[in-house]
Amino acid sequence: MPLIECKDLVVRYGEIEALHGLSIAVEAGEVVTLLGGNGAGKSTTLRSISGLAKPAAGDILFEGQSILGLGPEEIVRRGIAHVPEGRRVFPGLSARENIMLGASNRKGLSKAQIQREADEMFDLFADIRPFADALGWTLSGGQQQMVAVARGLMAQPKLLLLDEPSLGLAPVIVQKVFAIIGQIRERGTTVLLVEQNARMGLSVADRGYVLETGRLVLTGNPAELWANEDIRAAYLGGHSRAKAAAG
Amino acid sequence: MDLVLQLLFTGIGIGSVYALVALGFVLIFRATNVVNFAQGEFSMVAAFLMVIFAVDLGWPYWLSALLSLGGMAVYGVIFNLGVYYPLRHRTYLPVIISTIGASILVTNTMLALYGPQPQVLAPVFETPGFNIGPVYLDSQYLLIIAVTIVLVAFQYWFFEHTLLGKKLQATSQDKEMASLLGIPVAAMIMITFVYSALIGGLAGILVAPILFVSIQMGGTIALKAFAATIIGGFGDVAGAIIGGLALGVIETFGAAYVSVPYKDGFAFLVLVLFLVFRPQGLFGERVAEKA
Numbered sequence: 075m076p077l078i079e080c081k082d083l084v085v086r087y088g089e090i091e092a093l094h095g096l097s098i099a100v101e102a103g104e105v106v107t108l109l110g111g112n113g114a115g116k117s118t119t120l121r122s123i124s125g126l127a128k129p130a131a132g133d134i135l136f137e138g139q140s141i142l143g144l145g146p147e148e149i150v151r152r153g154i155a156h157v158p159e160g161r162r163v164f165p166g167l168s169a170r171e172n173i174m175l176g177a178s179n180r181k182g183l184s185k186a187q188i189q190r191e192a193d194e195m196f197d198l199f200a201d202i203r204p205f206a207d208a209l210g211w212t213l214s215g216g217q218q219q220m221v222a223v224a225r226g227l228m229a230q231p232k233l234l235l236l237d238e239p240s241l242g243l244a245p246v247i248v249q250k251v252f253a254i255i256g257q258i259r260e261r262g263t264t265v266l267l268v269e270q271n272a273r274m275g276l277s278v279a280d281r282g283y284v285l286e287t288g289r290l291v292l293t294g295n296p297a298e299l300w301a302n303e304d305i306r307a308a309y310l311g312g313h314s315r316a317k318a319a320a321g
Numbered sequence: 322m323d324l325v326l327q328l329l330f331t332g333i334g335i336g337s338v339y340a341l342v343a344l345g346f347v348l349i350f351r352a353t354n355v356v357n358f359a360q361g362e363f364s365m366v367a368a369f370l371m372v373i374f375a376v377d378l379g380w381p382y383w384l385s386a387l388l389s390l391g392g393m394a395v396y397g398v399i400f401n402l403g404v405y406y407p408l409r410h411r412t413y414l415p416v417i418i419s420t421i422g423a424s425i426l427v428t429n430t431m432l433a434l435y436g437p438q439p440q441v442l443a444p445v446f447e448t449p450g451f452n453i454g455p456v457y458l459d460s461q462y463l464l465i466i467a468v469t470i471v472l473v474a475f476q477y478w479f480f481e482h483t484l485l486g487k488k489l490q491a492t493s494q495d496k497e498m499a500s501l502l503g504i505p506v507a508a509m510i511m512i513t514f515v516y517s518a519l520i521g522g523l524a525g526i527l528v529a530p531i532l533f534v535s536i537q538m539g540g541t542i543a544l545k546a547f548a549a550t551i552i553g554g555f556g557d558v559a560g561a562i563i564g565g566l567a568l569g570v571i572e573t574f575g576a577a578y579v580s581v582p583y584k585d586g587f588a589f590l591v592l593v594l595f596l597v598f599r600p601q602g603l604f605g606e607r608v609a610e611k612a
Binding site: 165 | 487502
């Protein structure tokens with residue numbers, strides 16, 4: 075039984091259909107990456123799983139149980155943490171407070187305990203330790219991304235959804251963020267990763283799905299996907315023409 | 322100089338009431354992005370509850386105040402469920418209209434029950450006041466200032482040093498993200514409404530012996546508090562408190578040195594001046610940085 079399974083998911087935003095019957099599955103312990111260009115439906119898939127988007131049809135099973143129609147607060151309580159696109163760090167709270175609030179889905183924790191766990195997060199994210207008391211809006215993009223991922227991990231999720239963690243970050247920071255994803259993987263947390271930077275996405279993944287305008291077009295392990303010439307040109311950009319044209 | 326000190330004391334006293342109501346404005350605005358036009362009625366309803374318990378029923382003052390505040394907590398829950406919650410996924414406009422409707426409904430309910438005549442509520446203390454040097458300290462004003470100081474200190478502690486306070490802040494900054502973390506957003510907004518009703522109600526209970534208890538008192542207080550939030554910078558908590566105090570002092574000095582009948586006019590003169598020359602208010606930059 076997969077940890078998470080999306081079956082024939084259809085999502086509409088008004089007139090526009092963002093997903094036309096998408097089916098994907100992630101096994102426990104896997105790191106799976108969703109690839110594809112703008113408007114492929116990658117973020118919509120994550121938003122459907124975390125309860126932010128309401129699918130018009132299809133089903134989402136988490137640990138074999140349907141979570142379709144549940145609100146985001148209930149879904150994170152069941153063990154799915156979503157680190158959304160744009161990081162969404164609370165601007166008026168400090169980095170430490172942001173991270174502490176990540177544990178809001180877990181019941182019966184004392185404030186001291188949460189504080190201790192948040193401090194432990196700074197072992198994994200050593201770069202942001204000096205900025206623990208800085209307000210969210212004063213942090214750089216890379217620091218915000220680390221706060222956002224640390225905040226997601228505080229939920230102790232069974233499944234971590236990461237949306238575009240490399241977006242807008244300098245290459246050296248992107249390397250750091252992906253090194254952390256590697257560490258998360260070693261902790262045994264299942265990760266569903268959305269990335270436009272296919273090279274980075276595949277570098278940490280066990281498998282990948284390639285999406286195009288709301289449909290699944292290809293699936294396979296990183297080597298298979300990387301070997302496919304057409305796919306590499308069209309979606310796995312890196313330094314290809316498609317990326318250059320888009321950029 | 323003596324007169325200046327005296328006016329300063331009175332101004333800060335009445336300004337404290339504006340500050341409390343302005344605080345309620347700001348907290349609801351930050352949590353829901355909507356200005357609650359029935360904010361002043363929180364004070365009015367609480368003052369009428371005091372009249373019911375302390376005057377009509379003749380119960381002790383402290384008991385009446387506790388019951389009135391309890392009533393305001395319930396009122397906050399009902400207000401949230403009836404006025405805001407059904408419209409929470411709509412834009413700000415239907416919610417604003419809903420709060421205006423609530424204001425009209427509550428005002429006219431009190432009019433039907435008590436008629437247009439103002440009611441009188443006795444001050445808390447038997448001793449009306451005392452002199453320190455040349456300044457006469459009215460005991461009711463002293464009480465208002467003391468309660469405001471305690472409340473502002475409590476609120477600072479609550480928002481800065483408790484997890485619940487941080488969750489309320491997170492909710493006001495990004496509701497969708499808060500819900501993704503498992504923060505119960507609807508409950509956070511409920512708490513905000515209850516707290517806002519409580520501090521508005523407390524302001525009403527405190528100011529009732531100074532003003533008369535009337536159906537118009539809500540509107541008057543709300544307009545002053547609204548002006549205070551503009552002066553302070555809309556959405557800024559410290560700005561609301563300082564704006565409220567400043568407004569109290571300005572109108573007291575204006576009444577003493579310029580004209581008593583135009584006392585209320587000074588608040589709006591200051592409001593207009595701020596809107597023209599410094600629309601972001603005293604603490605405007607901080608709000609801009611956050612955006």
